[in-house]
Amino acid sequence: MLLLTDQISQEEIVEFLNRFWNSDFPGLHLKIVNGKLELGKFRKCYSLVIVDEQTGGVIAHVAVSSHFVSESSADITYVVVDRRHRRCGFARLLMEEAIRIAREAGCECVRLHAEVHRKSARRLYQSLGFVLMDGSTKSFELTL
Numbered sequence: 076m077l078l079l080t081d082q083i084s085q086e087e088i089v090e091f092l093n094r095f096w097n098s099d100f101p102g103l104h105l106k107i108v109n110g111k112l113e114l115g116k117f118r119k120c121y122s123l124v125i126v127d128e129q130t131g132g133v134i135a136h137v138a139v140s141s142h143f144v145s146e147s148s149a150d151i152t153y154v155v156v157d158r159r160h161r162r163c164g165f166a167r168l169l170m171e172e173a174i175r176i177a178r179e180a181g182c183e184c185v186r187l188h189a190e191v192h193r194k195s196a197r198r199l200y201q202s203l204g205f206v207l208m209d210g211s212t213k214s215f216e217l218t219l
């Protein structure tokens with residue numbers, strides 16, 4: 076089930092993301108500041124999640140934001156899928172929805188970063204049309 080963050084608490088999203096960060100990136104933690112999940116300096120930010128219908132727990136997340144400096148581009152961040160639910164198409168579903176939101180917001184391009192060692196994530200992004208930006212090994216862009 077796909078939900079926007081107004082239908083699930085920020086605390087539940089932070090808890091899910093911190094479980095991921097603690098296992099893959101020890102020492103990194105996200106937190107709620109002034110009642111909002113801090114995702115950077117963005118003008119508009121949408122956090123999309125997929126919730127397990129049986130348990131109600133978050134199993135996948137992505138954030139799409141239009142940048143404060145230029146609303147003609149969007150950034151996709153925090154693409155996270157619970158290990159038990161990977162390879163089920165959830166990341167693709169969320170990415171497609173994030174791209175749709177960016178397109179409807181009038182963005183001309185979408186950008187994201189993917190570390191070199193995240194091979195399956197990079198394959199997903201490339202299959203969606205993202206290409207490496209000139210001179211970069213981890214910055215991708217999709218022209219809308």
